[in-house]
Amino acid sequence: MTPMPEAVMYNPADHREADDETMRLECGVFGVYGPDGAAAVAALGLHALQHRGQEACGIAATDGQRFHTERHMGLVGENFSGDVSERLPGNAAIGHTRYSTAGGSFLRNVQPMFADLDTGGIALAHNGNLTNFMALRTELIADGAIMQSTSDSEIILHLIARSRRRRIMERFIDALSRIEGGYALVALTNKKLIGARDPLGIRPLVLGRLGEHYVLASETCALDMIGAEFVRDIENGEVVVIDETGVTSQRPFGRQPARPCLFEYVYFSRPDSIVNGTSVYEVRKRMGRILARETGVEADIVVPVPDSGVPAALGFAQESGLPFEMGIIRSHYLGRTFIQPTQGVRELGVRMKHSPNKAALAGRRVVLIDDSIVRGTTSVKLVRAVRAAGAAEVHLRSASPPIKFPDFYGIDMPDRDKLLAAQKSLEEMRQYLEVDTLGFLSIDGLYEAMEAGARNAEHPQFTDHYFTGEYPTRLLDREIAEGRHDPQPQLSLLASA
Numbered sequence: 001m002t003p004m005p006e007a008v009m010y011n012p013a014d015h016r017e018a019d020d021e022t023m024r025l026e027c028g029v030f031g032v033y034g035p036d037g038a039a040a041v042a043a044l045g046l047h048a049l050q051h052r053g054q055e056a057c058g059i060a061a062t063d064g065q066r067f068h069t070e071r072h073m074g075l076v077g078e079n080f081s082g083d084v085s086e087r088l089p090g091n092a093a094i095g096h097t098r099y100s101t102a103g104g105s106f107l108r109n110v111q112p113m114f115a116d117l118d119t120g121g122i123a124l125a126h127n128g129n130l131t132n133f134m135a136l137r138t139e140l141i142a143d144g145a146i147m148q149s150t151s152d153s154e155i156i157l158h159l160i161a162r163s164r165r166r167r168i169m170e171r172f173i174d175a176l177s178r179i180e181g182g183y184a185l186v187a188l189t190n191k192k193l194i195g196a197r198d199p200l201g202i203r204p205l206v207l208g209r210l211g212e213h214y215v216l217a218s219e220t221c222a223l224d225m226i227g228a229e230f231v232r233d234i235e236n237g238e239v240v241v242i243d244e245t246g247v248t249s250q251r252p253f254g255r256q257p258a259r260p261c262l263f264e265y266v267y268f269s270r271p272d273s274i275v276n277g278t279s280v281y282e283v284r285k286r287m288g289r290i291l292a293r294e295t296g297v298e299a300d301i302v303v304p305v306p307d308s309g310v311p312a313a314l315g316f317a318q319e320s321g322l323p324f325e326m327g328i329i330r331s332h333y334l335g336r337t338f339i340q341p342t343q344g345v346r347e348l349g350v351r352m353k354h355s356p357n358k359a360a361l362a363g364r365r366v367v368l369i370d371d372s373i374v375r376g377t378t379s380v381k382l383v384r385a386v387r388a389a390g391a392a393e394v395h396l397r398s399a400s401p402p403i404k405f406p407d408f409y410g411i412d413m414p415d416r417d418k419l420l421a422a423q424k425s426l427e428e429m430r431q432y433l434e435v436d437t438l439g440f441l442s443i444d445g446l447y448e449a450m451e452a453g454a455r456n457a458e459h460p461q462f463t464d465h466y467f468t469g470e471y472p473t474r475l476l477d478r479e480i481a482e483g484r485h486d487p488q489p490q491l492s493l494l495a496s497a
């Protein structure tokens with residue numbers, strides 16, 4: 001008898017495959033309207049957004065009539081080199097680099113997703129995570145929808161398809177009115193490129209100009225990559241349509257203050273990107289400077305945990321007057337360790353990725369600076385390696401506050417029981433990490449680094465729940481998973497769900 005496939009129950013507090021305990025990143029989205037060979041432009045743009053997602057990638061292009069799409073597991077360079085516009089012809093294209101946050105890491109969940117609607121074809125790419133995904137999925141399936149994937153992003157296509165409105169933009173906005181959570185979306189019809197940002201602007205999206213053509217991208221580094229000029233950020237709650245008449249903008253749900261995600265500045269975004277008008281590099285350096293003021297210590301050298309700890313370590317060194325030394329050398333041939341599919345591989349990845357540099361470390365009192373400590377996997381390994389290389393003392397500093405709460409908006413963080421700072425006091429963490437002293441940037445220090453004024457306790461200027469526990473929206477699926485609603489929904493009966 002063939003064994004029945006095991007049902008996969010959805011738990012948004014652990015919304016990834018069962019053996020996957022790592023924290024992962026986000027996704028990158030890109031769109032371009034106008035130039036010949038648009039898919040090749042999209043491939044270049046996706047290269048610049050590779051740091052946002054390394055599991056899978058895809059491009060959809062339209063020649064004005066038909067759509068051409070390719071989706072692959074793996075990196076952009078492995079899958080989209082050469083003249084991709086021969087394979088994917090047309091003068092408008094969208095693309096995606098993926099880290100899964102909802103649904104597993106396999107091909108049917110890879111984006112852009114495509115659907116044939118009665119209004120014509122539509123391709124969609126999504127960075128973020130919907131907090132009412134399971135509630136909507138359950139409702140849609142009960143109504144006869146046949147899901148092709150287990151990704152939250154597909155829900156948006158079904159909502160567009162089922163909208164009773166006539167025109168595609170009305171349907172798109174109808175769909176947006178049903179979804180909750182974090183999203184930066186790019187969508188492509190045979191005539192339009194559409195961009196949308198969630199009502200709080202949690203996930204980033206920018207508009208650029210490439211000659212007479214327009215571009216949408218998660219980060220400005222993708223504009224730099226293709227030689228496009230930055231026009232502006234898409235605003236929170238804004239929907240833009242780019243077609244042959246140019247760019248038009250709508251605010252279907254009124255205005256409210258933005259609340260962008262602070263983790264874009266702490267870790268995700270590339271340091272050369274300008275996110276919501278603020279240079280990521282400059283913020284990270286200021287975080288380091290303020291960290292030095294808040295947690296300064298007598299030492300000989302400041303050593304960054306490369307890559308994302310480097311700007312903060314520069315700031316720390318400048319403020320403290322201690323020399324900045326490359327005490328840890330990072331392999332260029334390994335990606336970000338968050339992305340590794342299992343904890344075992346992740347630990348191996350940490351070892352392969354960073355090597356202590358004895359010449360810089362031996363006999364020195366070292367201040368080791370990382371941008372964040374999540375599970376502590378990286379720190380434990382590195383502290384031991386730095387000591388083994390002869391460091392006299394190790395003082396670990398995190399350029400962001402202790403991470404105590406999971407994210408549901410596009411960062412695939414582990415459960416609270418795996419977040420080091422959620423489980424241990426400062427002194428317990430110090431002992432666990434085997435450091436002489438341990439220090440974190442304060443939440444006020446982080447707001448100071450953002451130069452956006454002191455944190456407004458009533459209406460925080462940023463999304464910062466991973467530090468504070470204050471979520472900016474309701475979390476319907478989490479309420480469902482906690483048993484506050486019945487019945488428990490089921491993600492898929494297919495074994496590879």
Ligand SMILES: O=P(O)(O)OC[C@H]1O[C@H](OP(=O)(O)OP(=O)(O)O)[C@H](O)[C@@H]1O
Nearest residue numbers: 307308336337338373374375376377378
């Ligand atoms: O406490 P942990 O669970 O180990 O996670 C925290 C580490 O992971 C991230 O680096 P990552 O290696 O992902 O990317 P990077 O190369 O951009 O620093 C982050 O910068 C920390 O170094």
Ligand SMILES: NC(=O)CC[C@H](N)C(=O)O
Nearest residue numbers: 026027100101102127128
């Ligand atoms: N990290 C993301 O932005 C992921 C997008 C989408 N939720 C997915 O799982 O594919």
Ligand SMILES: [Mg+2]
Nearest residue numbers: 306307308309
């Ligand atoms: Mg790191």
